[in-house]
Amino acid sequence: MKLDAYERKVLDAYEKGKLRSVATKSELEKFKAAARATAIKDRRVNIRMSSIDLSDIQVKALQEGIPYQTLIASVLHKYVTGRLSEPSQRITSRPTRTTRKRAG
Numbered sequence: 001m002k003l004d005a006y007e008r009k010v011l012d013a014y015e016k017g018k019l020r021s022v023a024t025k026s027e028l029e030k031f032k033a034a035a036r037a038t039a040i041k042d043r044r045v046n047i048r049m050s051s052i053d054l055s056d057i058q059v060k061a062l063q064e065g066i067p068y069q070t071l072i073a074s075v076l077h078k079y080v081t082g083r084l085s086e087p088s089q090r091i092t093s094r095p096t097r098t099t100r101k102r103a104g
Contacts, residue, residue: 034066037074 003011013019023031054068061068078084 030064034070034074037070037077041073 010019021028057071058068061071064071066074075084
């Protein structure tokens, strides 16, 4: 594998122990939960969903830095274990991309 100058610099800093995590405790917990949910998968499920919903899920997953399948599995896991809660109210009154597409 060929590395560019930036990648070599990052790898060198990592190998010398110069890199420090910038993740908060809550972020680390979220990553650990996603890893646990990913590690214990032993069944495959196929579902149908709208293209709009899938696109929105993929955007959310990208923002979270995780694969979209992992995000879906994590949300489902939280739902069936009773740990998924809905926000009491929307923070913004601006419609989401999905709402705009469905309304139009």
